[in-house]
Amino acid sequence: MHADQDIKTQDHHEELTFKKYFSNIWVAVRSLIKGLKITSKYIYSEPVVSIEYPEVREVLPENSRSRLFNDAENCISCLQCATSCPVDCIYISANRRDKEAPKIKTKDGTPIRLDLTQYTIDTALCCYCGLCTTVCPTQCLTHTTDYEYATYTLGQMKIDYLDPEIRRWRDRIVK
Amino acid sequence: MDNQIIINEDIESPTDPEFERLKTELLTINMGPQHPATHGVLRVEIQTDSEIVVKATPHLGYLHRCFEKHAESVDYRGVIPFVDRMDYLAAMNMELGYSIAVEKMLGTEVPIRAEYIRIICSELQRIASHLMYFGTYAIDLGAFTPFLYAFQEREFILRIFEEISGARLLYNYFWIGGVWNDMTSDQLKRISGFVDRMEGELDKYHNLVGLNKIFIERTANVGVIDEETAYSYGATGPVLRGSGIDWDLRKKRPYSIYDKFDFDVIVGEGTQGKLGDCWDRYYVRMMEMKESIKIIRQALEGIEEGPVMGKVPKIIKLPKGEIYLRTECPRGELGYHIISDGGKTPYRLKVKSSCFTHVSMLPDLAPGQMIADFVATIGSIDIVLGEVDR
Amino acid sequence: MHDQWASLINSKVNGANATVNSAEVGDSSISVEASKIKEVCQALKDNSFNVLQVITGTDYVDENPHIEVSYILADFINNHEVILKANLPRENPELDSVVELWKSANFLERECFDMLGVVFKDHPDHRRILCPQDWEGFPLRKDYVAAKEYNGMEVYPEDKLNLEDQGFGVKTSANSISNKSPMNNGRYS
Numbered sequence: 033m034h035a036d037q038d039i040k041t042q043d044h045h046e047e048l049t050f051k052k053y054f055s056n057i058w059v060a061v062r063s064l065i066k067g068l069k070i071t072s073k074y075i076y077s078e079p080v081v082s083i084e085y086p087e088v089r090e091v092l093p094e095n096s097r098s099r100l101f102n103d104a105e106n107c108i109s110c111l112q113c114a115t116s117c118p119v120d121c122i123y124i125s126a127n128r129r130d131k132e133a134p135k136i137k138t139k140d141g142t143p144i145r146l147d148l149t150q151y152t153i154d155t156a157l158c159c160y161c162g163l164c165t166t167v168c169p170t171q172c173l174t175h176t177t178d179y180e181y182a183t184y185t186l187g188q189m190k191i192d193y194l195d196p197e198i199r200r201w202r203d204r205i206v207k
Numbered sequence: 208m209d210n211q212i213i214i215n216e217d218i219e220s221p222t223d224p225e226f227e228r229l230k231t232e233l234l235t236i237n238m239g240p241q242h243p244a245t246h247g248v249l250r251v252e253i254q255t256d257s258e259i260v261v262k263a264t265p266h267l268g269y270l271h272r273c274f275e276k277h278a279e280s281v282d283y284r285g286v287i288p289f290v291d292r293m294d295y296l297a298a299m300n301m302e303l304g305y306s307i308a309v310e311k312m313l314g315t316e317v318p319i320r321a322e323y324i325r326i327i328c329s330e331l332q333r334i335a336s337h338l339m340y341f342g343t344y345a346i347d348l349g350a351f352t353p354f355l356y357a358f359q360e361r362e363f364i365l366r367i368f369e370e371i372s373g374a375r376l377l378y379n380y381f382w383i384g385g386v387w388n389d390m391t392s393d394q395l396k397r398i399s400g401f402v403d404r405m406e407g408e409l410d411k412y413h414n415l416v417g418l419n420k421i422f423i424e425r426t427a428n429v430g431v432i433d434e435e436t437a438y439s440y441g442a443t444g445p446v447l448r449g450s451g452i453d454w455d456l457r458k459k460r461p462y463s464i465y466d467k468f469d470f471d472v473i474v475g476e477g478t479q480g481k482l483g484d485c486w487d488r489y490y491v492r493m494m495e496m497k498e499s500i501k502i503i504r505q506a507l508e509g510i511e512e513g514p515v516m517g518k519v520p521k522i523i524k525l526p527k528g529e530i531y532l533r534t535e536c537p538r539g540e541l542g543y544h545i546i547s548d549g550g551k552t553p554y555r556l557k558v559k560s561s562c563f564t565h566v567s568m569l570p571d572l573a574p575g576q577m578i579a580d581f582v583a584t585i586g587s588i589d590i591v592l593g594e595v596d597r
Numbered sequence: 598m599h600d601q602w603a604s605l606i607n608s609k610v611n612g613a614n615a616t617v618n619s620a621e622v623g624d625s626s627i628s629v630e631a632s633k634i635k636e637v638c639q640a641l642k643d644n645s646f647n648v649l650q651v652i653t654g655t656d657y658v659d660e661n662p663h664i665e666v667s668y669i670l671a672d673f674i675n676n677h678e679v680i681l682k683a684n685l686p687r688e689n690p691e692l693d694s695v696v697e698l699w700k701s702a703n704f705l706e707r708e709c710f711d712m713l714g715v716v717f718k719d720h721p722d723h724r725r726i727l728c729p730q731d732w733e734g735f736p737l738r739k740d741y742v743a744a745k746e747y748n749g750m751e752v753y754p755e756d757k758l759n760l761e762d763q764g765f766g767v768k769t770s771a772n773s774i775s776n777k778s779p780m781n782n783g784r785y786s
Binding site: 056059060063064066067070071074078081092093094095096097116117118159160161162163166175 | 287291292373374411421
Binding site: 267268271273275276311312314436438439440441452454459460526528529530531533540542544546554555557559563564566567571596597 | 620621622623624626647648649650651653655656667669671673676678680699700701703704705708712726727728729736737741
């Protein structure tokens with residue numbers, strides 16, 4: 033601070049007259065009563081809005097964007113989700129299917145030409161923007177309404193969707 | 208050495224020689240980065256002479272992610288989730304500006320229903336954002352209850368947004384060329400019911416807080432920003448209007464379909480103190496919510512059936528060139544300066560953030576204020592640090 | 598409108614050399630001589646451009662390497678805006694500060710210095726604003742490489758980056774496809 037700069041207090045109080053003193057008190061009391069009226073209305077007429085979480089679990093709306101789930105049986109490994117992901121958290125690798133192998137199709141009839149060998153999503157990096165689910169041509173990658181998936185380590189947030197554990201988990205959450 | 212805290216002792220005391228004897232050392236206090244009144248992680252280094260702030264230096268960058276650099280490596284659709292994360296309390300408005308800018312460059316027509324949905328959502332978001340301001344500002348000044356009232360109403364808006372877009376805060380709902388999902392008639396009906404209720408609630412809030420004697424004493428004549436300062440610092444939005452300047456981009460340069468709606472621009476009048484004080488900014492925001500309700504009502508009446516997504520190429524490539532587009536966000540004007548070299552990703556994306564320019568006002572507003580008044584000033588310019596640091 | 602302003606600049610400031618870059622899509626801009634930027638701003642400010650909205654820069658590394666600093670001025674009375682451009686060399690870019698004209702330039706110029714390394718002469722408080730004071734390099738330059746270490750902390754620790762999974766669309770052999778490869782899209786570089 034420079035020595036020549038004179039700091040003045042921003043004093044904004046007007047001179048207090050006798051009349052003003054009482055009118056101030058009157059205004060203060062009046063606004064206090066007004067406020068108390070509103071507050072007491074809230075006490076008796078408004079419903080309770082908070083939810084006691086672990087006992088009462090909120091159900092999220094249908095198209096809520098929570099935990100991602102990939103139904104690996106219907107995935108055709110087109111890599112579109114990985115391309116559109118703005119944070120690069122989807123990792124896919126696949127092998128070409130043998131010509132002799134029996135032909136398989138997804139639920140909506142798209143032939144599967146690639147065998148998925150890895151489908152991993154790092155949900156710790158995921159920003160839940162929903163861009164990957166909208167480009168999915170077979171609708172196998174979806175957002176579920178499951179929001180309780182805290183883990184103990186960062187590594188556990190990286191979810192491998194070919195894991196049989198995950199497939200069992202599907203029955204619980206997929207709509 | 209610049210960021211080292213230096214206590215300078217040669218501050219001149221008031222001229223009275225008696226004060227020379229009582230001269231005290233300046234005390235340097237760090238307000239923030241974890242301070243409830245800084246609305247995020249803003250650190251303000253203040254030098255105080257007893258209770259009077261002598262100098263305030265904001266230190267920014269605690270939320271700096273350099274999103275502008277990141278945007279250079281993701282495609283135009285992928286930028287939208289990052290844009291959301293700037294002003295996380297008004298994400299819809301952030302998206303609106305970006306998508307309009309890209310659409311203008313692309314020459315995309317947005318279906319009329321999508322335009323109406325955009326207006327409804329961004330005005331609802333404006334209400335939600337101002338409610339957040341109202342609640343936290345009351346907390347800054349020591350009143351806790353209004354915060355709960357405001358959040359109860361804000362919760363409804365977030366719930367509606369969650370139903371239509373899937374997320375509560377970071378929506379990624381306005382896409383280039385339209386909006387992601389359609390709104391159902393049931394949702395529109397509920398919004399209509401909400402705005403009817405909200406109008407009464409706003410009067411209640413204003414009676415409870417705005418006209419309260421303690422609130423007026425705390426805010427009137429505090430943090431006065433006059434017209435010249437406002438222009439010089441490039442203030443926009445409620446801060447500029449609070450200083451008595453009639454400037455609203457929605458009226459002056461209508462984007463989207465704002466020219467179809469009839470609403471007023473609220474300008475501070477200096478009813479409780481000097482023009483441009485904290486109370487005026489509070490007043491502008493409260494009354495702006497009513498104007499938003501007006502706009503939503505008209506939009507709900509005028510909304511038409513139809514598609515919600517226009518024709519957009521699968522891979523978006525903007526033609527070579529640049530665009531600077533400003534929109535009116537709850538906290539002020541937001542400008543997107545997109546420079547394209549014809550590729551799939553923006554060559555340069557610069558965001559003009561209103562909060563950033565508003566923060567630069569603090570060193571000018573602080574000297575001579577009490578510390579508690581300084582808190583009131585920070586609260587009244589309503590910054591979101593996600594947008595300041597980007 | 599742009600022609601009008603360009604001729605106004607040329608008539609008021611000697612050697613400003615204002616030329617209009619008219620664009621078919623998007624916004625047109627006016628290029629001016631970098632050394633005269635302050636006089637040009639003064640001339641425009643007198644002509645009712647009362648608000649400085651943005652000072653930003655773009656780094657061009659291709660054929661003609663330069664840094665282009667854009668000043669976006671707005672006129673809140675007649676409702677106009679104009680983009681002023683000044684080209685600077687990539688080594689030691691320097692400009693005159695316009696803090697005297699608009700106070701908002703203070704933070705905006707600091708940001709421009711922080712992100713692109715453009716030095717503003719006569720700036721009252723010329724230091725970094727968003728990055729820490731001892732940060733190395735200028736992030737928004739196209740050839741910026743983040744330091745591996747900062748104050749003894751590792752930047753982008755490998756165990757949190759899924760490095761082995763980064764990259765995209767690489768054929769690992771004739772029969773298989775994957776988006777796994779050493780990172781090549783430069784997002785974290």
